[in-house]
Amino acid sequence: MSTSVNVVFQPLNRTVQVEKGVTILQAARLAGVLIESPCNAVGTCGKCKVKLDQTSRSSIRPYGLHHLSPEEEEQGYVLSCEAEVLGDILVDVPSRSHGTELKILSHGQSVEVTPETYFQKRYEPKDDRTFVFAGDELVGLEQSNTEDQKYGLAVDIGTTTIVVSLVDLGSGQEIASASALNPQSLHAQDVLSRITFASTKRGLMMMYSELINELNRLIERVTEKSIVNREHIYEVIFSGNTCMIHLATGKDPAPLGKYPYIPEFTGAVHLSASEHHLGVSPFGLIYVPPVISAYVGADITSGILASQLHQQKGITLFVDIGTNGEMALAVEGKLSATSTAAGPAFEGMNITCGMRAGAGALEFFQIEDDKTITTKTIGDQEPVGICGSGLLDIVGELVANGVIDKNGRFVKPESTLLPASLKERLQLRDGKRVFQISRQVYLTQKDVRQVQLAKGAIRTGIDLLLRSKGITSDAVDRVLIAGSFGYHLRAKSLIHLGLLPDSFDGKIEFIGNTSKTGAQAFLMNQSLRKEMEKGVTEIEVIELANYGDFEQVFVRSLGF
């Protein structure tokens, strides 16, 4: 008897033959069909659901039903990472997985730098050729005079999104930029799942090559837009967190995933662009800025450079609000840094109606003085889910308006003085209290708990980092919020949540994607590289888990 079965994926109508017992997700990966699986098949995020028809349902072993609502179960949804195929089946992949446009932050605070690029060009009229130098070394010759055609790329490799910026190395002007979803995130959303995915040679190769392919597509887009010849792109800066830098250069990130979390690759080097198959000049180079630690990466080095943190007078705190919650504190120019396991809630993961910042994501939520609600979604359409900034807004506003108490609990609608417009939204769903936002979108008590854990982690990092330097929060002069969703956040929500201390009110600045703008500064001025390479070695990295009262501070930070 044969143990092979056929799996057909719709709407692509692609068939693959697999062994019985293989999961639907494994079959999809074999068939080259993309099913988004943010948690990389550990069965915790519930986002990889697919739909089966009546007959197919009897040919699988489902598991994982706890992530599906009774209606979804009824309709034939299963989690593709857990459902095992036992017979021939027909799988319908929901359209949300087909890749929607993402809202990607590509601008940020930047610093004026004097052009002093690593690559130089010199035209020799007598033989009508242009000499190309990398540092002091002659690396290439080009026909005729190409002196004014000298370009570079600043690349921000985010865990979720990638931004490529084409820069004129003569003027320092950004000529074009393009962004895309980091293709790796479709297989594994967060850094740790990514490390696990890359733990096999094949997995690492897949992460690496998919990323390089996407970069090449983006390079094509920016050069097409601007009619720049790709051969005239000489240098590329790779900015990103430590794990992304490993994956982008084909290095095994495994050591980052295990205590004592020592990175194998620490940046501060040049690599050959052609060896990494980048579609730029054949003698092009990649420069990777220095990383600070396993969880404080080159993106933070870029951020420090872009915000000139090391040059600030007084006390400045830099925080990247995201999964790894990186932060750096500058006290009269002296830096210390740490990171904290905030988890993926800010990316919309682990949140019942959570999603990335794509079309239909609720990104703004406000309760007005008359207690009516104003919301805004990306693409101004009917909300289909909640993205990170929307989530923080919702919880922040509900706390400020007494719908969520200081312990994080939804108040009991019958025993409070809430206005009717809010009270009626506190409903029961599958026996549990939820706050209904729109017809499809709601916030559960469990979601609030996830936000508490995430914001508690960041607040703990801030409190302990400040304390390690003997500083109280009111002594901080400026608070810089960087990171992929920086600009979309509102200071008010961050304070209502207690993610930031009250005393930061009025001192908060959103500085946007400084991983990119810092990379541009690195691109334009090579002396800054030496300066930062030295500077990074002087940053004191603080390991929060080694603080005796880490747990007490964390627990104290969970309330609102």
Added chain:
Amino acid sequence: MRELKAKLFQDLSDAVVDMDEEKAVETSHQVIDEGIDAYEAIEKGLAHGMDRVGELFDQEEYFIPEVLICSDAMYAGVEVLKPHLKGDEQGEKKKVVIGVIEGDTHDIGKNLVKIMLETSGFDVFDLGRDIPPQQFVDKAKEVGAHIIGLSTLMTTTMDGMREVVRILEETNLREQFKVIVGGGPISQSFADKIGADGYAANAADAVRLARKLVS
């Protein structure tokens, strides 16, 4: 007397649920003054309260801080009652060896499970964090544990749990211990895959699971 006893037990239970450490201590003293059995007061009063706390946690009414404050109240009461326990009553508790698996240093979840197990009458041996698989097995053998509890927050270290089960099988000890797993990236299907005896989604769930496995 029976009425007073029932009232005091209820007060103890309520003191824990209401996070009222003072009341837990006060009522415990009252229990002693009235000559009521200390063991029974812990069982039917304080521990009963923690059971209710576990339920509230499960229903998402209580969160981590509340559970910890409740357990403080419970421990404060136990401190008062403990000297009055008769020797044989402290008797045979079921033993659990617990820890965070090698490569991971995140231990808040594990600590919470430890507290909930302790307050539910288990004898917990906490190995700490970043613990090699072999060490779990060694400790379990040494203390004659009933259960080995494994925790991790990181997907990158999950495989260490599989290794614990493997060592047990290889050394023919698999039948001696129940293995339970939990933590952020862990699921029931993972527990099934590695051949663990159970998965708990949270600390309250862990107590239920542990009780079921040793009953």
